[in-house]
Amino acid sequence: MNAEMLKGHLDxxxxxxxxxxxxxxxxxxxxxxxxxxxxxDLPEGTVYPALHRLELAGLIESSWAHSPEGRKRRIYALTxxxxxxxxxxxSDWSRFSEAIDQCLEERTPCHS
Amino acid sequence: xxxxxxDYLGSIDRKLSFDRRLASRAREDIExxxxxxxxxxxxxxxxxxxxxxxxxxxxxxxxxMYAASALGHQVQKTWISLALVVVAAFxxxxxxxxxxxxxxxxxxxxxxxxxxxxxxxALCCGMLGWLAHTRxxxxxxxxxxxxxxxxxxxxxxxxxxxxxxxxxxxxxxGVGAGHVPLVIMTVGAELALLLTVxxxxxxLGCYFDRAAV
Numbered sequence: 001m002n003a004e005m006l007k008g009h010l011d012x013x014x015x016x017x018x019x020x021x022x023x024x025x026x027x028x029x030x031x032x033x034x035x036x037x038x039x040x041d042l043p044e045g046t047v048y049p050a051l052h053r054l055e056l057a058g059l060i061e062s063s064w065a066h067s068p069e070g071r072k073r074r075i076y077a078l079t080x081x082x083x084x085x086x087x088x089x090x091s092d093w094s095r096f097s098e099a100i101d102q103c104l105e106e107r108t109p110c111h112s
Numbered sequence: 113x114x115x116x117x118x119d120y121l122g123s124i125d126r127k128l129s130f131d132r133r134l135a136s137r138a139r140e141d142i143e144x145x146x147x148x149x150x151x152x153x154x155x156x157x158x159x160x161x162x163x164x165x166x167x168x169x170x171x172x173x174x175x176x177m178y179a180a181s182a183l184g185h186q187v188q189k190t191w192i193s194l195a196l197v198v199v200a201a202f203x204x205x206x207x208x209x210x211x212x213x214x215x216x217x218x219x220x221x222x223x224x225x226x227x228x229x230x231x232x233x234a235l236c237c238g239m240l241g242w243l244a245h246t247r248x249x250x251x252x253x254x255x256x257x258x259x260x261x262x263x264x265x266x267x268x269x270x271x272x273x274x275x276x277x278x279x280x281x282x283x284x285x286g287v288g289a290g291h292v293p294l295v296i297m298t299v300g301a302e303l304a305l306l307l308t309v310x311x312x313x314x315x316l317g318c319y320f321d322r323a324a325v
Binding site: 030043045048052057067069071073 | 141168169180182
C-alpha cells in the first residue's frame with residue numbers, strides 16, 4: 001500500500017482503530033498491521049505524532065498506565081468529540097468512495 | 113548502542129528546543145516504543161533502539177512531524193491571544209474615552225479613527241491567519257498565517273500608538289493631571305499584552321520553520 005495514499009486517511013484510521021477499545025502506541029500499530037492484513041505498515045514516526053495531533057484536537061485523550069510487566073505506557077482512548085468526528089468522517093468517506101467507484105466504473109456517468 | 117539513542121534523542125531535543133513540552137513528548141514516545149519493541153519482539157535493548165531509530169526515521173523528520181502535529185493547536189492559541197489583545201485594547205480605548213471625555217485637540221478625530229480602524233484591521237487579519245491555516249476554502253489565500261498574524265500585531269501597535277498620542281494630547285491640552293495614572297495604566301497594560309502576543313507569534317514561526325524543513 002502506497003504510504004502517500006495512507007497519509008490523508010491516517011487520522012481516520014487511527015480513530016477507527018481506537019473505537020473498539022483504548023490502546024497504547026505500539027499496540028495500535030500492531031493492531032492496524034494485523035487488521036489490514038499487513039497492508040498498513042505505518043512508520044512509527046508518522047503514527048505517534050498523529051496521535052499527539054489528535055490529542056491536541058481533543059479527539060482522543062491519553063493517560064499513563066502500567067503494562068503487566070510493569071512498563072509505563074501511554075494509553076489512548078477516543079473522547080466523545082472523537083466518536084462524533086469518526087461518525088462524521090465515516091459518512092463523508094462512504095459518499096466519497098461511492099462517487100470514486102462510480103467514476104472508475106466504465107460507461108457510468110461520473111457524479112458526486 | 114546507548115550512545116546512539118542518546119545522540120538521536122538529544123538531536124530531536126535540540127530541534128524542538130522552542131517547545132520543551134513537545135520535545136519531552138517526542139522523547140517519551142520513542143523511549144516507550146523502544147521498551148515495547150524490546151519486550152514484544154524479545155530483542156535486547158540495543159536492537160530495540162536500532163528498530164526504534166529505523167522506525168521513527170531521521171531526527172529531522174521526527175522533529176518535523178512533531179512540529180507539524182502541534183502547529184494547528186499553536187495557530188489556534190495564537191489567534192485566541194490576538195483576539196484577547198484586541199478586546200483588551202478596545203476596553204482600554206473606551207476607558208480612556210470615558211475618562212478623558214471629548215478631546216478637542218488637533219487631529220483628535222483622525223487619531224480616534226486610526227485607533228478604531230486599526231483595531232478592526234487587527235481582528236480581521238488575525239481571523240484570516242487562523243482561517244488560512246484551518247479552512248481549505250482559504251487554500252488560495254495569498255498570505256501565510258504568519259504574515260496575517262504579523263499584520264495583526266502591527267495593526268494593534270498602530271491602534272495603541274494612535275490612542276496614546278491622542279491621550280497625551282488631551283493631557284497636554286489640560287484635561288487634568290488626575291487622568292495620568294489611568295492613561296499610563298491602560299497604555300502599559302496594552303503594551304505588555306502586545307509584547308506577549310508578539311512573543312507568541314515569533315514562537316509560532318519556529319513551528320512553521322521546523323514543520324517545513
